[in-house]
Amino acid sequence: MTVFELVCTILLAAIPAATSLLYVALGELIYERSGVLNLGLEGTMLVGAVTAVYGQTVSSSPVFAVLLAAAAAAGAGVLHAILCVWLRTNQVVTGLAFVVLLTGATAFWGQSLVGQRVDVDLRISQTFPGGFSAIAGTPFDQDLLTYLAVVLTIVSWWWLFRSVSGAKLRAAGDSADVARALGINIRITRVVAGAIGGALAGAGGAHLSLVYASQWQENMTAGRGWIALVLVIFARWHPGALLPSAYVFGALGILQLNLQAFGVESSSYLISMVPFALAIAVLSATSAVIRNRPSSMPADLGVPISWHVTAAPRVRHPVMTLET
Amino acid sequence: MTTNPEARRCRMILLAAVVAAAVLACGGAPEAATPAATAAKPTAAAVVAKPKPLQVALLTNGPITDSGFNQAHADAMKQVEQKFGDRVAVRVIGSVPETGDAERIMQRLIDNKVDLIIAASFGYQDTSVKLAATNGKVKFLQAWGFKPAPNLGTYSSQMYEAWYVQGIIAGRMTKSNRLGIVAAHPIPPMKWQINAFVRGARSVNPNVRARVAYINHWFDPGLAAAAADALISQRCDVITGVLDNSVAVAQTAQKRKTYLIGHNTDLSKFAPDVTLSGTQWVWGQLYIDAIDRIGQNAWNSQQDLHGGFGKGYVAVTGFGPMVPASVRKEAETAIARFADGSLSVYTGPIRDNKGKTVVAAGKTLTHGEIMGIDWLVEGVR
Numbered sequence: 001m002t003v004f005e006l007v008c009t010i011l012l013a014a015i016p017a018a019t020s021l022l023y024v025a026l027g028e029l030i031y032e033r034s035g036v037l038n039l040g041l042e043g044t045m046l047v048g049a050v051t052a053v054y055g056q057t058v059s060s061s062p063v064f065a066v067l068l069a070a071a072a073a074a075g076a077g078v079l080h081a082i083l084c085v086w087l088r089t090n091q092v093v094t095g096l097a098f099v100v101l102l103t104g105a106t107a108f109w110g111q112s113l114v115g116q117r118v119d120v121d122l123r124i125s126q127t128f129p130g131g132f133s134a135i136a137g138t139p140f141d142q143d144l145l146t147y148l149a150v151v152l153t154i155v156s157w158w159w160l161f162r163s164v165s166g167a168k169l170r171a172a173g174d175s176a177d178v179a180r181a182l183g184i185n186i187r188i189t190r191v192v193a194g195a196i197g198g199a200l201a202g203a204g205g206a207h208l209s210l211v212y213a214s215q216w217q218e219n220m221t222a223g224r225g226w227i228a229l230v231l232v233i234f235a236r237w238h239p240g241a242l243l244p245s246a247y248v249f250g251a252l253g254i255l256q257l258n259l260q261a262f263g264v265e266s267s268s269y270l271i272s273m274v275p276f277a278l279a280i281a282v283l284s285a286t287s288a289v290i291r292n293r294p295s296s297m298p299a300d301l302g303v304p305i306s307w308h309v310t311a312a313p314r315v316r317h318p319v320m321t322l323e324t
Numbered sequence: 325m326t327t328n329p330e331a332r333r334c335r336m337i338l339l340a341a342v343v344a345a346a347v348l349a350c351g352g353a354p355e356a357a358t359p360a361a362t363a364a365k366p367t368a369a370a371v372v373a374k375p376k377p378l379q380v381a382l383l384t385n386g387p388i389t390d391s392g393f394n395q396a397h398a399d400a401m402k403q404v405e406q407k408f409g410d411r412v413a414v415r416v417i418g419s420v421p422e423t424g425d426a427e428r429i430m431q432r433l434i435d436n437k438v439d440l441i442i443a444a445s446f447g448y449q450d451t452s453v454k455l456a457a458t459n460g461k462v463k464f465l466q467a468w469g470f471k472p473a474p475n476l477g478t479y480s481s482q483m484y485e486a487w488y489v490q491g492i493i494a495g496r497m498t499k500s501n502r503l504g505i506v507a508a509h510p511i512p513p514m515k516w517q518i519n520a521f522v523r524g525a526r527s528v529n530p531n532v533r534a535r536v537a538y539i540n541h542w543f544d545p546g547l548a549a550a551a552a553d554a555l556i557s558q559r560c561d562v563i564t565g566v567l568d569n570s571v572a573v574a575q576t577a578q579k580r581k582t583y584l585i586g587h588n589t590d591l592s593k594f595a596p597d598v599t600l601s602g603t604q605w606v607w608g609q610l611y612i613d614a615i616d617r618i619g620q621n622a623w624n625s626q627q628d629l630h631g632g633f634g635k636g637y638v639a640v641t642g643f644g645p646m647v648p649a650s651v652r653k654e655a656e657t658a659i660a661r662f663a664d665g666s667l668s669v670y671t672g673p674i675r676d677n678k679g680k681t682v683v684a685a686g687k688t689l690t691h692g693e694i695m696g697i698d699w700l701v702e703g704v705r
Contacts, residue, residue: 217389
């Protein structure tokens, strides 16, 4: 096998490895842009994963399974949003509680699904054998959910930065007070963002269980939700940066497996460490380079909105403190 | 900060509810296994004043529904219940991390008057040793352990015998002479299984080479599938998973029409078209042997709970229709020879994959030495 073939093999494998990360991170990015931090991604993903396998077993339709997964996970997202936005629970604690709660709950609900065979092949060379059979075996022969993830990321990019509703969503995350003054209903905005974030995390879970691992097992996300959380920060809350970041992480995650299979002698532990070392390096480098520019983190991320809609804006900015 | 006391109270209550629900879900699910399964069945024997049942608790470090290593242990406890009925009360606790949690859970079991703790993962050893030293009345069984104490016995099964048999099948069935192995970690418990598989294969086909891909996780179906995929892409035409859970490997084999050797439990339902055969743990027999001794007050920690085909602690899962009769015969002969002791996996001369002789001609490694193997046999990349 030539090096070119090896590169093709790695690309072919890296792209689906990144898909679930991309979905979950995109959902979290949108939700965080509206100002709410959801640490419960691992749990939301599991909801998607278990529901997808359930949907597939009852209907044998992958489309239905993915939609059901997205709907169920959107429910979890809305619940998170209601807790954090209306009831103003602590977002960190709520998110962590969601991880524990949903890990246990999905393990419980999914007991009968463990050991179910999942026969789903969504690769486009299989789904549309007429038109795409020529690309079988090339890096372009990916499953439909993978292509959809790329499309959704680009659409979100446009939506967040080029549309009015996207601007309103970002305003809710950057300054709830200003957004409110502009007449934006912050609670509705954040709950809708929570639903979108949940649905995307569910689709990521569905990809993992239906397409990637082809099974349901309790706690099968094995930390992918946490990596997605890192990815959002890594991409500095921007879908355009998220797309390549997710593929870099996906590729690094499976690189060591392919090198081992190719016969390269190396420490698999060392290569497994690379994505995280890289994350720290890039975070340090970017923060050093753009120290003087405003952070791209939504300014009101994690800050619960004030209970009284009529309350005066909170005095937080140093400039404003000086004026008073 | 705005302070609306009512809102704050409401928030606190809700948060408390979520946390409580989380704790319930977390504590409830894995432990839900079988405490009530032995609930009073009024049999004739039960009417007679009986000593209270032997309380047995089993800890595994992964989910007990994994169709893999952990489920094999949980299934074994069902065999124990069937065998002893209401003379035992069994608890199975899955997904216990090998950290401080293991000690906390074992301590709670001890407080609840458990008689026998079965620690079914090597990583519990230090915890078991520590608690056994301070709780003389509680008996411990430590999987793969090597630090016995008066109330702490060790057990393990000679899975390498089953792997050797699978190697014979794989060595006969491969066309590319390249076997692919997905393994969890590059540590001895994986290596003595990999070596046995490859030695079996090379005993019938000296041209066989094997490639190993370690995923560096005990449990990650996604990575296991990716690793199997990578090996198949490198022209491995028989693949297997030396993992706690090989279901993902089986599904990938099925998808890519590549022969599979199963592991842990019967995986042919996940890969019906490509499963050649597979290894199987039979912990039930081992636990029954141990509990039987305890019931007769004849237990001591030196009881030999190490065995393979001879004692019935390992098995193979049957043969796929593509395996020709001559190969089945060869495999069955090997099983019979393991059972009567005329065949052994680790008898020299054995060279490692760097060409060094690691077992001299005529020498046979002891079970303890095999458990500590840190080299890979020749033929493994």
